[in-house]
Amino acid sequence: MLAPLQAKAMQMPSAVNNFKTKHLNEWVNADTAWMDMRSWDRCADSSLDLDTYVGQSCWIGLDLASKTDIAALLLVFAHPEIDGAFAVFGRYYLPEDTVHANGNSQYPGWMGSGRLTVTPGNVIDFSWIEADLIEFASRFAVQAVAFDPFQATQLSTRMMSEGLPMIEVRPTVLNFSEPMKTLEALVLQGKLIHDGCPVLGWMASNVVAHLDAKDNIYPRKERPENKIDGIVALIMGLSRAITPGTSVVLGSDYELVML
Template sequence: MDYSIVQLASNSKFVAKSAQGSTLDGLNTHFACIDELHAHKTREVYDVVETSIGKRLQPLLFAITTAGFNLSGICYELRNYVIEVLSGKSAGGDDQFGIIYSIDKEDEWTSDSALIKANPNWGVSVHPETIKSLRDKALTVASAVNNFKTKHLDVWCNADAAWMDLTKWNECADPSLEESDFYGRESWLGLDLASKIDLTAAVRLFPKTINGVQHFFVFPQVWLPRDTVNSAKNASYCGWEYEARLKVTEGSVVDFEEVKEYVRRSCSDFVVKEIAYDPWQATQLASELTDQGCPMVEVRNSVQNFSEPMKTIEALVMSGRLHPIFNWCVSNVVCHRDAKDNIYPNKLRNENKIDLVVALIMAFYSFLIGGGKIEKPVDLTPMLDSPLIFNW
């Protein structure tokens, strides 16, 4: 049902329209208001609406928005035009009005004065206690910084940003952990099979209650073919092989028989509830392991599947309840945040490896969806304003 405000005498109406630009052709607009322009993935809606005011004598087009992440979109383009108008650099602009509340480059974004400068309704509709609380979380959670800056300081940022606070991650890490301490315990396993000439990663995840508080312990396994180790730009591979942090299979491709043996041994040594895998590279391997009684579960590599477990992982690290024995890959992960505050792992360069992080996320997805329960739930609020990082 469509709702509208109608003025019968002039047969005029004020109505919400679809965000699909293809449905807006034929409009004859007198006044239009486009909210949160930064979230528009294309310029289609703005262009159609702007065109539709051409038949009016005194039309008005409003665009209201916070800053965002898309530096090549219509919103950032319009912002730059407004700046040119306000600075007198544009030859035209007499029919344009714009106002931007933000901070200056020299301002310290964490200061109270910066918050007041960027929020003109400070203390009226903008509540200082709430904004300061979100600022404090951004100071603690690295991935919350960019979202805080865009939403509350109107600073344009790149959506791909640091995910994990590496200081907190390293504080949680415990290299002395031994998997033998967990024999016979319930576990969840994430398996990320890359191409056979690249990194293949697995992560075992063990929940354990300590002094009434649930903690999670993480153990990795990584495989690379010998030819890749010898030719790779990453000079650390040889050292990691010596330290038994990297399993090298002879030849030019990863020997998936060794991967299958690892999975079978896991099912023998531990009570493996589920083994999460991405079907893109692992269909045949998963089919063989399923026939052998391994509890394989398909987890597609998608924003929908990865966002919640990523936020859960970050929250557990911040509360000191996730204990890895590695940091390789963690600093290589950046996350992209979409308009719905979903996050997803990415990497800045192809040579940056994030496979262990992906395997960890898949293990947590399996835990959360497959019957596992986070006791004393962690507060995910800090992660609602976040982006991402990881390094192996």
């Protein structure tokens, strides 16, 4: 009877602790590794091209958690060829001083390859992010820009004046648990298609899932240097894409694992 549940738990890292606690009567730490990185890597498609989505519906997640470190903007599209799948693209912003002072040896390389947008000085210049949002709104049918109001009040006001559909999504368990579980399930099914960006992959590997008594999960990091901003932005964008009333329908083989 437990075998099918155990098989699902072993496949879905965030479900392992829940399985052990409920069915094996084992106490475990509430924080556990979240993403199956082998499944994440299998979702990579190096041919993915943002230009092919011009005119398509788009949901954006925006995490501006820190002005002195990474900010993340994630674009989410319904994949045109895979039923119930999503294609995602990221932009990451970092102040120039942090690139060299942070101690992360990967930052300079990512800057050189264009994976990081570096703004002058020691704090992020939000005008660069605003310019990208306005550009995206001119190229894609932006349905929502999900943002955490912390650090983003003035930016959201300016973007609303530009006509962008800004939607406040506070980083709470209530808002994050379902889309985070959906994101994990999509990855396991090969339906969260990304371009193999090393920045987003690094952030995915840094996420630990905090499980509460009601089986809700929430993204956390074990150490301050383990950035997860891109995944937080992705969760927010995906939360709007799967909201009832949107045009995206998860495929018939989609399964949200509950143990």
